[in-house]
Amino acid sequence: MIYNNKNIVLIGFMGCGKTCVGKRLALKSGLEFIDTDIEIQRRKGITVSKIFENYGEAYFRKMERNLCKQLAFNSGSIIATGGGIIKDEENVYNLKINGVVVYLKSTPEKIYSNLKNNSTRPLLDNTEDKLQTIRKLLFERKWLYEKYNDITFDVTDFTVEQSADLIYNRLWRY
Numbered sequence: 586m587i588y589n590n591k592n593i594v595l596i597g598f599m600g601c602g603k604t605c606v607g608k609r610l611a612l613k614s615g616l617e618f619i620d621t622d623i624e625i626q627r628r629k630g631i632t633v634s635k636i637f638e639n640y641g642e643a644y645f646r647k648m649e650r651n652l653c654k655q656l657a658f659n660s661g662s663i664i665a666t667g668g669g670i671i672k673d674e675e676n677v678y679n680l681k682i683n684g685v686v687v688y689l690k691s692t693p694e695k696i697y698s699n700l701k702n703n704s705t706r707p708l709l710d711n712t713e714d715k716l717q718t719i720r721k722l723l724f725e726r727k728w729l730y731e732k733y734n735d736i737t738f739d740v741t742d743f744t745v746e747q748s749a750d751l752i753y754n755r756l757w758r759y
């Protein structure tokens with residue numbers, strides 16, 4: 586098993602493809618797939634947008650934090666994370682206990698094109714200029730993705746399938 590049964594933890598900005606790439610990687614590798622947003626939604630029984638709306642961002646972040654603590658005990662999973670998970674150092678510490686952190690890097694323009702018709706991202710949906718907000722948030726967070734990653738893949742010019750194949754070939758060759 587890859588990396589002594591470690592988790593593969595996908596980090597990166599909203600809309601860079603963590604969930605889709607993660608699902609495909611799980612299919613290719615036969616590993617279990619976990620998505621932190623989906624798991625939080627399952628636990629609360631409502632969407633991430635509704636959690637933000639009804640309980641506020643801080644509440645969502647608390648759920649994220651608790652989940653990361655639990656994921657520290659996981660092994661051999663593909664874990665797609667929410668784009669803001671790296672804002673809390675403790676989350677990264679927990680995810681790294683048994684995980685290899687893979688950063689899916691993309692440009693604001695590509696992210697915008699992926700998300701322009703999507704309304705499931707509360708931090709982008711209530712803003713006047715989505716592209717500008719993506720630029721601003723990515724600028725604020727870029728250094729965190731770069732600081733915490735073990736491996737980076739620039740997926741800007743790749744489809745989900747190509748990205749997953751690239752990562753698979755690279756990681757499973759070890």
Ligand code: S3P
Pocket residue numbers: 597598599600603604622633666667668669670705706707708
């Ligand atoms: C967020 C990213 C979202 C989700 C929430 C907050 C962020 O996940 O966790 O809307 O702060 O970047 P995706 O990265 O899967 O869109």
